[in-house]
Amino acid sequence: MKLIIAIIKPFKLEEAKEALSQLGIQGMTVTEVKGFGRQKGHTEIYRGSEYTVDFLPKIKLEIVLPDDRVEATTAAIVRTAKTGKIGDGKVFIFHVEEAVRIRTEERGAQAV
Amino acid sequence: MKLIIAIIKPFKLEEAKEALSQLGIQGMTVTEVKGFGRQKGHTEIYRGSEYTVDFLPKIKLEIVLPDDRVEATTAAIVRTAKTGKIGDGKVFIFHVEEAVRIRTEERGAQAV
Amino acid sequence: MKLIIAIIKPFKLEEAKEALSQLGIQGMTVTEVKGFGRQKGHTEIYRGSEYTVDFLPKIKLEIVLPDDRVEATTAAIVRTAKTGKIGDGKVFIFHVEEAVRIRTEERGAQAV
C-alpha cells in the first residue's frame, strides 16, 4: 500500500474529489494547510505597518491505496489540479506498512 | 520506530487519549481534518440552494513510537475509537527513519 | 528523497522559516496542530467548571527534500526552534518514494 500526499490549490478540491471518486477511490482525508514555495504571497497594510503574508492557503489530500492504483490516481490529481500557474502544488508518495479499518478491524488492502 | 496515523471521530478523542496515556504513550500530535469515505455527509439548504457536505470532521492522531509498542497502541486506538458504525476511521502505520527531540537533540527512540 | 516533519512552537515559525530560506529550501507546508506531550497544558475555569486543556497549539512543518540536505535542514530547525524549555517539539524523518510537481509534471528531486 502507498500513501499519496497531494498539496493543491483550495479551489481545485471539488474537481479533484470528483475525479478520484470516478476512479473508485473510496476514501481520503483532507487538511487545510499553509504553503510556502515559489508562489509568492501578498502584502497587507494595516495603518502604516506593512505585512507580507508568505504562506498561502493550500489543501492537503491524504489517500492510502493499493500499489497498483497509485499511478492512475496521481495522474488524476495532476490533471485536475493543474492550472499551469506557479503554486499548483505537489504530489508525494510514501510506503505504508499496514492499515486497519477501525470499524471492522480488517487489515491491509481490505481496510482502505 | 514507526509512525501511527489514526483518523477517528472527533468525540472519541478524549477516550483515545486516556487509553494511550495509560499505555505510557507520552506524546502525540493532533490535527483537525475533514474525511471523505463511505460515511455520507449531510445536506444543507440555504434559501433554496442545496449543498451536500461530503466532508465530515475527523481527528487525525500522529504518534511516533518504538516498533515494539505498535501493536498494543493500534489495538488501544481501535478499541476506544470503535463505535461499530460506518465512519469510525482508519489506522495507518509507517516506517520512521529518524527522530530528534529539539530540546535535547536526543535522537532515535530516546526522542519520542 | 526524504520528508522532514517537525513539530515546533508556534512563535518559532518565522525564525525557522528564515533559516530554512537561507539554506535554500524552496518549499514547505505548514499545519496548525495540537500537541500532547510532556509539556502540560493550562487550566481554564468557566463559572465553576474547571477545564484542563491538555493540548497545546503547535506548528507542524513538512518539507520534502533530497537526501543530502536532510542533515543541514534538521540542524537548522533544531537550532532555531530550540528554547531549551519543555515542549520544544520533535523532528521526524521519512523516506519518500516519489514526488511530482503538479504544474510541470516533473518528478523526483526536480519536483521539490
Add this chain to the structure above:
Amino acid sequence: MRKILVLGCLLVAFGWLPVRLHAAVPPPAKMPQPTLDQRLADIEAYINNVPRATDGRAVSRIAGPGPAHNGWMMTCSALVLFMTLPGLALFYGGLVRRKNVLSVLAQCLGIAGVVTIFWWLCGYSLTFSHGSGLLGNLDFAFFSGVDAAPNADYSPWISQNVFCMYQLMFAIITPALIVGAIAERMRYPAVLLFVVLWMLVIYFPVAHMVWGVDGVLNGLENDHARIRALDFAGGIVVHMTSGWSALALCLLVGRRLGHGREQMPPHSMVLCMVGTGMLWVGWYGFNAGSALAADTIAANAFVATTLAAAVGCSTWGLMEYCTRGRLSVLGLCSGAVAGLATITPASGFVTPNAAVLIGLLAGVLPFLACNLLKARFGYDDALDTFGVHAVGGTLGVILTGLLASPKANANLAAARIQPLIGHTLWLHQLAAAAIVLVLSVVGTVLLAHLVHAILRGLRVSEEVETLGLDLAEHGEEGYIE
C-alpha cells in the same frame, strides 16, 4: 407532526378573519369645554406625568398620548427587543459549543415570532384587560380597541398600543431566558410548543397578578390586592418565572451527554461579551422604561440600574480574583447581568445607595449559586439561567421589600402601600415570591410532561446531540471556514 403544523398554519392564517369588531365605546357623557386653567393644567400634567386635570371634568384638548412619553416608550420598546435580538441570543449563543450556536439563535428568533402572535391573539388581553385578580379577559384579543389612545389604567400619557408593544418585548425575553438552562439538547419544536403553553399557563397569569391593575399581587396599584407585592420591572414576573421554570425544565430534560466528563467551554466569549453589553444597554429600556414615562421615576431607575450593574460586575470579578487569583470575562459579564437581574424589581423603588448594596449582593449570591450550588447538586443548568436569574431575581424581590423607600418613588407614599414600607413589606414580597415560585415549578413540570406526550420526547437523539443541533435540526453551520 407536520400535518398538525399545516393545520395550525391554516388556523393562524385565518385566525385574523373572525376578528372582533372594535367594541363600540359607550358615548362619553356630554362634557364642557375646558377652561384656560384646565388646559394649562393638562399640559402641566403631561410634563409632570400625572392624570389630566380635565379627566372626568372637561373635554381635554390633548386627549391623546404625550409625545415625550410616547417617544421615550417607543425607544424603550426597541431597547427591550434589542436585549433579545440580538443581545440575549449572543450572550447565550457565545456560551454554547460551536456546533449548537445556531440552535440558540433559532430559539430566540422563534420565540420572538410565536410570542408576538400569541400576544396579539390573546396574550395582551389576558394580561392587561380587566378580569379576575388572576387573569384578564378577552376584551383586547386581536388588539381590539388597543389603539393610540392612552389606557388610563396604566399610564395617562402613553398610547395603549405603545404600552402593549412595550409589554410584548418583556413577554418575548422572559421565555427566551429559559433557553439558557436547556441549551444544546432540547428539540426545537418542543422548545416552541413548551414556550407557547408556558406563556398561557404561567406568564400571562403571573404578569396579570403582579402588574394587572386588578391583579391579586399588585401592591402598588390595586387597593384590593391580597398580597401587596412590589415588582418594578419584573423580578417576579420575568426573572423568577423564567429562572425557576428553567431549573425544573433542565432537571426534566436531563444533563447534556458528557456533562461533567467532557469539556464544554463557551465557544466564543467574544460573542458573550457583546451580548452582555447589549443587555446592559437594553436594560435601561427595561428598567427605566418601566416607569412608563420619561419622568422622575424613570430617572431614578436609570441610576439604580447603572450602579447595580457596575457593582455586580466588579464584585463578581473580585470574588473570582480573591478565590482564584484571576478574573475572567465570563465572570465580569455574569456579574453585570446578575446585578441587572437583581436590581430589576427594585430599580424604581430604591435610592442609589441601596442600589449599590443590591449590586454587591448580586455579585456574591449568584456567584455562589453558579459556583457551589450547581457543583453540589450536579444539575445541568447549561448557561446558568437558574443561578443568575432565579437566584438574582428572588434576591432582588426580597431586597425590594427591605429597601423600597418613598424617597426614591413618591408613589410609595400612597395609602395602600405606605404602611408596609420599612415594616412588613418584605413578608408580602416573600409570599408573592413563594406563590410564583411554586406556580412556575409545578406548571413547568406539568407542561413539560404534556409536551413530551404530544411530541413524543423533549430531547434530541444522542446522535443529533453529538453531531450538534445546528446541522441536525436546522441544516446549517454557524461558521464555515
Add this chain to the structure above:
Amino acid sequence: MRKILVLGCLLVAFGWLPVRLHAAVPPPAKMPQPTLDQRLADIEAYINNVPRATDGRAVSRIAGPGPAHNGWMMTCSALVLFMTLPGLALFYGGLVRRKNVLSVLAQCLGIAGVVTIFWWLCGYSLTFSHGSGLLGNLDFAFFSGVDAAPNADYSPWISQNVFCMYQLMFAIITPALIVGAIAERMRYPAVLLFVVLWMLVIYFPVAHMVWGVDGVLNGLENDHARIRALDFAGGIVVHMTSGWSALALCLLVGRRLGHGREQMPPHSMVLCMVGTGMLWVGWYGFNAGSALAADTIAANAFVATTLAAAVGCSTWGLMEYCTRGRLSVLGLCSGAVAGLATITPASGFVTPNAAVLIGLLAGVLPFLACNLLKARFGYDDALDTFGVHAVGGTLGVILTGLLASPKANANLAAARIQPLIGHTLWLHQLAAAAIVLVLSVVGTVLLAHLVHAILRGLRVSEEVETLGLDLAEHGEEGYIE
C-alpha cells in the same frame, strides 16, 4: 483612474468654498403678539403634532422645533443609520464567503461616506426642495438654509436639519441594499461610482416624486399629484428602487464563478442573525420614525412593524418546516426581513390585523421568489436583494393600496385621498410601482454601461474573484487565526 480621483478629491476639498450664502429670507409680514389662547393652542398643537395655532396669525413663542418630536427623530435617525452600520453590513457580510466579508463591509462604509457627501452637495436639495413634480431644485444645496427651524412642508415640529439627517439615513441604506445582489464579484470603485450615479438618476428623483411635497406621485400631500400613491416609509422609494435595480445589475454583472456548481454557503450565520436583530430594532426608527413625530401615527406604525416582522419570521420558518422538515436560522432571518420590507410602505396606514395579513404574505411570496424563481431563472442574486426587497417591497406597495384605512391614519381622511381608499387606490399604487420599476431597471442598465465604459469593467478578474475580494481589493483578511 487615480488621477481622476486626485482631481475629484481637490474638487471636493474646495467644494465647500463657493458655498451659497443663506438665502436672505423675506422679512415676515409684521404680525401681532399671540394671545394667551393662541399660546396655549400652540403648545397643544405641539403635543398633538398639528400645525401651530399662530401660523400666519401671530408670532409664535415656540417657533422652533418641539423637543419631544425632535428628540424622537434624532433617535430614529441614529436607529436608521444603525440599520446600515453595522446592521446590514453584518446581515450581508455573514452571508458571503469568508474571503469576501470585508468587501461587503467596505461597500457599506464607502456608501455611507459618499452618499452623505452628495446629500450635502445636492441630494437633499434635489429631493426635498420645491421644484418640478419630478425633481427639486438647488435651493438647499450645501444645506443652505437647512437649520434647526422646522420646514413646515414636512413637519411642523421637527428641525429641518433633523429631517434632513433622518432622510439621509434612508438615502444611505437604499443603495447599500443593492450590494447584496452583486456581492463577491463587483469592483469596489465600480460599486461606488455606480451608487453615486444611481443616487442622482434614480433615488433623488424617485424620492422627490413620492415624498416631495410637490412630487407627482405623492398622493398623501400633493393635491396636484398625477398618481395618488401612498408610501409610508419607503416601499417604493427604498425597497422597489433598490430591489429592481439589484436584479438588473446582477444580470449585467453576471454570475459568480462557480455559481450553481460550487457550494457558497454563508460563512457566518451568526453574523447574519446579529445583523437581522439590528435591522429589526433599527426598523422601528425607519417605520415609526416616518411619522416624523412621536405621535399616534408613529405608535400605529410601531405596532404594524412588530406584527409583520414576527409573522413574516414565523411564516417563512413554517414554510421551510412544512416543505423540508426543518427550519433554518437563515429562513427565520429572511422571513423577518421580508416582513419588515413588506410592511414598510403600509406601516403607517394599516391596522394591526392588516399588518398580520401582510406579514403572512411576506413569509410566503418572497419565500417562493427566493426558492423557486431564482432556481428557475438562474440569475445570481447572491444575497437575495431581489427576492426579499423587490418582491416584498412591491407586494407591500400593492397591499397598501388594498388595506390602507383612515382608522389607522387620520390623514387618509383628507379630501385628496379619501375617495380612493378602499376603491381605486390599489391602481394608483400599481401605476406608481410600475413607473418606478421601469425607471429603476432602465436607469440601472444605462448607468451600469456608463460605469463599465468609464472604469473599463464592472467586475473583478477571475484571479481576484478566486483569491477573494478582501485580499485583492482591500489588502486585508476578515479573520486571522
Add this chain to the structure above:
Amino acid sequence: MRKILVLGCLLVAFGWLPVRLHAAVPPPAKMPQPTLDQRLADIEAYINNVPRATDGRAVSRIAGPGPAHNGWMMTCSALVLFMTLPGLALFYGGLVRRKNVLSVLAQCLGIAGVVTIFWWLCGYSLTFSHGSGLLGNLDFAFFSGVDAAPNADYSPWISQNVFCMYQLMFAIITPALIVGAIAERMRYPAVLLFVVLWMLVIYFPVAHMVWGVDGVLNGLENDHARIRALDFAGGIVVHMTSGWSALALCLLVGRRLGHGREQMPPHSMVLCMVGTGMLWVGWYGFNAGSALAADTIAANAFVATTLAAAVGCSTWGLMEYCTRGRLSVLGLCSGAVAGLATITPASGFVTPNAAVLIGLLAGVLPFLACNLLKARFGYDDALDTFGVHAVGGTLGVILTGLLASPKANANLAAARIQPLIGHTLWLHQLAAAAIVLVLSVVGTVLLAHLVHAILRGLRVSEEVETLGLDLAEHGEEGYIE
C-alpha cells in the same frame, strides 16, 4: 496583592454605610403662586430649553425635569455607554491578536465597573459640584442630593441624576480609550489601578476645569474663567486627556515583544468594523447629547457629527487609495472615528460647512500621524489611540477656535465669549490644550511610576505575553473551535 484587594473589597462593601444624609436644603424663601402667564411661559421655556419664567419669581408648577429633554438624555446616556460596551471593546478587540482579544474586553468591562463606583463615591462630586476653579468639593459624594430635580447650573430641564449618569458614561469611555495604546502587554491589575488614579488626578480635575460651571477653562459658562476655552463634547476632556496619556503610557510600558519584526495584524477586522458602526451611532448620544437637551443645538451637533464622520471616512479611504492604489476597511473605520473625534469639541459650535472642512482635515492629519509619525518614531501605540484621538482631538480643539460661530450656536453670542469669536478664541483654545496636554503627560508619567512601584511592574512577563493575555491573565480563550 490579594490581601490588599480583600481589604479594598471590605472597604467598598462598607463604603456605602457612612453615607452622608442628604444635606438639608434651605427652605425656599416663600414665593407667590404663578400667574397664568408665568405658567404658560414656563411651558414655553421647557419647549425652548431656556430657564423657567418662574425662576426666583414664583413657584413653578413644572419644577421637575421636562420629559422630552429627560427622555432624550436617558437615550443619549444609553448610547454613550453603548459606545464602550460593546462598541469600543469590539473596535479595539478586533484590532489585537486573537490571543489577546478577551484582555481588551476585560479591560473595558473592568473600567466600566470601577469608574462607576468611583463616580458614585466622589467623581461626580469632584467634577460637577462647586469648588475651586480646579476641582469640585464633596457635596455630591455618594450622589448625596443628586436626585431627579434639575441642577440649574447645567440644564434647567433635565434631572440632575440623569445628567450625572450621562456624564458617567463619558467618564467610562475616556480611560477605556487609553487601553488602545497599551493593549496586549499591560497587566490587568495595573490597568485598573492606573485608571482609578488617573481619574482622580487627571480626568476629574480637567473635566471640572473645562465643564464645571466654575471651571477655570470654561469659556462658555464661567464669567471668571482664566482661559476662555470651548469644548462642546470633549475634545479636550475626553480625546486629548486620553490620547496624550496614551502616548506617555505606551512609551513607559514599552513596545510589544516582536514589535516591528513580527506581524501583528488585526485578528478580526469584522469585529473592528462592527465596533466602528456602534461608535458612530453612539456618538450621536455623545455629541448631540452634549446639548443636554433635545434642542436646536443638539440638532446642529447631529448634523456636524454626521458630516465629519462621513467626510473623515471618505477622506482617509481616498488617502489610502491615492497612496497605495487600494483602500482598506481599517482605513475607512479609522477615518470615521478620526472624523468623529475631531468634530467632538466643535460639534455644537460650527455650521455644517465647517464640519465638512473639519472632517476633511480629520481624514488627513490623523492619517499622517498613524502612517508616518508612528513609523518615524517607532513608539508602539498598538491601536493608534494617540494617532486618532490625541491628534484628532487636538486638531478639533484648535479648529473650534477658528470656526466656532454664533450662527450655529446662539450661546456664543453671550457677552463673555462673543468678543473672542473669530478673533483670539483659537489662542485660548491653544492655551487650554497646552495645559491639558502637559497635565496629562506629566500626570501619566508620575502615576505610571506609582503603579509600577505598588504592583511591582506594569507589564506581563515575556512568557505571558507570548502565550497571550487571555489564557494567562483571565484563564479563558476568545474562541474555541
